[in-house]
Amino acid sequence: MSIWEYANPVKFIRTTDKVLPYISVGAAVALVGGLIWGFFFTPDDFRQGSTVKIIYIHVPAALMAINAWFMMLVASLIWLIRRHHVSALAAKAAAPVGVTMTLIALFTGALWGQPMWGTWWAWDPRLTSFLILFLFYLGYMALWAAIEDSDAAADLTSVLCIVGSVFAVLSRYAVNFWNQGLHQGASLSLDKETNVDDVFYQPLLLSIAGFVLLFLALVLLRTRTEIRARRIKALLARERIFD
Amino acid sequence: MIAILIRDLRLAVRAGGGFGLGLAFFLIVTVLVPFGVGPNSEILKTIAPGILWVGSLLACLLSLDRIFALDYEDGSLDLLATAPVPLEGVVIMKALAHWVTTGLPLVLAAPILGILLNLESSAYVWMLASLAVGTPALSVIGAFGAALTVGLKRGGLLLSLLVLPLYVPTLIFGAEAVKRGADGADAGLPMMMLAGITLACAALLPFAAAAAIRINLR
Amino acid sequence: MPDLGKYAETVLSSYAISLVLLAGLVCLSIWQGAKARRQLTQIEERRKSDG
Numbered sequence: 001m002s003i004w005e006y007a008n009p010v011k012f013i014r015t016t017d018k019v020l021p022y023i024s025v026g027a028a029v030a031l032v033g034g035l036i037w038g039f040f041f042t043p044d045d046f047r048q049g050s051t052v053k054i055i056y057i058h059v060p061a062a063l064m065a066i067n068a069w070f071m072m073l074v075a076s077l078i079w080l081i082r083r084h085h086v087s088a089l090a091a092k093a094a095a096p097v098g099v100t101m102t103l104i105a106l107f108t109g110a111l112w113g114q115p116m117w118g119t120w121w122a123w124d125p126r127l128t129s130f131l132i133l134f135l136f137y138l139g140y141m142a143l144w145a146a147i148e149d150s151d152a153a154a155d156l157t158s159v160l161c162i163v164g165s166v167f168a169v170l171s172r173y174a175v176n177f178w179n180q181g182l183h184q185g186a187s188l189s190l191d192k193e194t195n196v197d198d199v200f201y202q203p204l205l206l207s208i209a210g211f212v213l214l215f216l217a218l219v220l221l222r223t224r225t226e227i228r229a230r231r232i233k234a235l236l237a238r239e240r241i242f243d
Numbered sequence: 244m245i246a247i248l249i250r251d252l253r254l255a256v257r258a259g260g261g262f263g264l265g266l267a268f269f270l271i272v273t274v275l276v277p278f279g280v281g282p283n284s285e286i287l288k289t290i291a292p293g294i295l296w297v298g299s300l301l302a303c304l305l306s307l308d309r310i311f312a313l314d315y316e317d318g319s320l321d322l323l324a325t326a327p328v329p330l331e332g333v334v335i336m337k338a339l340a341h342w343v344t345t346g347l348p349l350v351l352a353a354p355i356l357g358i359l360l361n362l363e364s365s366a367y368v369w370m371l372a373s374l375a376v377g378t379p380a381l382s383v384i385g386a387f388g389a390a391l392t393v394g395l396k397r398g399g400l401l402l403s404l405l406v407l408p409l410y411v412p413t414l415i416f417g418a419e420a421v422k423r424g425a426d427g428a429d430a431g432l433p434m435m436m437l438a439g440i441t442l443a444c445a446a447l448l449p450f451a452a453a454a455a456i457r458i459n460l461r
Numbered sequence: 462m463p464d465l466g467k468y469a470e471t472v473l474s475s476y477a478i479s480l481v482l483l484a485g486l487v488c489l490s491i492w493q494g495a496k497a498r499r500q501l502t503q504i505e506e507r508r509k510s511d512g
Binding site: 035044049050051053054057058061096097100103104107108111112114115214218221222224225228229231232235236239 | 466467468469471472474475476478479482483485486487489490491493494497498500501504505508
């Protein structure tokens with residue numbers, strides 16, 4: 001029994017059939033729980049007032065936006081090295097989820113920035129990096145959409161994902177160098193010097209868990225869709241040949 | 244490999260090769276900017292480094308799809324791929340040819356356009372240097388983008404969408420070097436970063452581009 | 462409903478936008494999934510009946 005068994009599409013669909021309901025329910029419970037806890041049962045921050053409640057969406061979405069790209073990178077590498085179709089399709093399935101998370105992080109950030117910094121948008125390193133990440137997602141999805149042959153599309157998008165990752169990291173440092181920011185440092189880190197207070201921390205963790213599960217559920221669901229779409233395409237092609 | 248370079252240069256200079264098109268585009272963009280932001284020479288002075296860099300970046304973008312598309316259509320890319328020369332070498336030669344026909348004229352024209360934008364006199368050296376060091380990176384990155392989209396019927400727009408985000412670090416360090424030069428500050432650090440990006444791109448991206456071409460020719 | 466003070470609009474609109482985007486993504490994914498599944502069963506049955 002190894003993890004590579006799930007590279008078999010039939011096995012993948014059969015397993016996710018069983019797992020997906022649990023993950024979806026878990027995602028819904030954690031997400032709704034975390035957001036309700038955060039929205040209704042936490043105090044206001046003494047400086048930021050009630051806007052601190054945005055953190056329960058903003059931080060998890062931003063986290064998932066980056067991790068979705070990272071997951072796509074890993075899946076692309078697996079596809080290029082081991083040629084498992086499920087892996088390539090999982091990368092394709094994750095991109096729209098990642099782009100939505102990026103948009104949420106950008107929108108909530110802009111709304112939060114308006115009262116706090118007095119501006120919707122500042123060319124701050126973190127904000128700018130997310131905008132660039134958004135462009136990378138767009139390019140990646142556009143390339144998937146543009147190529148007809150599915151194996152070539154998987155190969156080329158994987159190459160783009162790898163090169164793009166290098167440039168995304170490079171852009172992050174370049175942007176840091178280019179402008180000092182308004183955005184505060186990391187809100188979550190293992191050394192708890194500058195972290196947010198416990199009152200905000202616990203619902204935030206629950207909300208993050210919700211976002212992670214939601215991402216997982218969506219990626220699994222969309223990968224199943226992609227597998228089926230691939231099979232439909234193959235069957236139709238076979239019909240055309242034999243008729 | 245030298246033969247490929249010479250062949251590409253000849254094809255570009257010949258009628259219909261698009262040589263000079265990028266240069267004309269660069270000129271037009273720089274002339275249009277003052278119409279957009281007004282003739283105030285102080286404002287132009289502050290934004291000149293950025294305009295010159297963005298202008299040359301867009302001019303570079305214009306001719307990218309020609310790097311491989313024509314060879315792909317008439318089948319000579321297949322021949323090049325099966326030739327005893329490594330495909331990575333072909334890529335780097337084609338990127339070099341693109342730079343000589345597009346990047347180099349931009350570098351040489353930039354000082355003249357700098358006058359139009361009232362660029363600070365201390366910045367000219369830095370602008371020439373940063374463009375000379377930075378534009379090869381634009382060509383190599385562009386060659387990678389062109390390799391990704393070579394099999395597509397209408398890849399031009401997609402190519403811009405793929406390549407422009409990849410240009411961000413080059414643009415930031417390049418424009419920063421000119422800006423620091425204009426302020427009289429030390430521009431050595433961004434220049435070194437820029438040179439690092441160019442060298443790393445030239446060393447690594449041909450492998451990715453060659454892989455993309457092989458996939459497209461499959 | 463907690464008292465959101467003067468930032469009520471900000472907080473509510475960011476929750477609204479985020480939830481709309483998430484809901485849209487979830488619905489789109491489910492719809493696409495259902496469509497693919499339906500098409501696939503249709504094609505497979507047709508192939509079965511054709512022999």
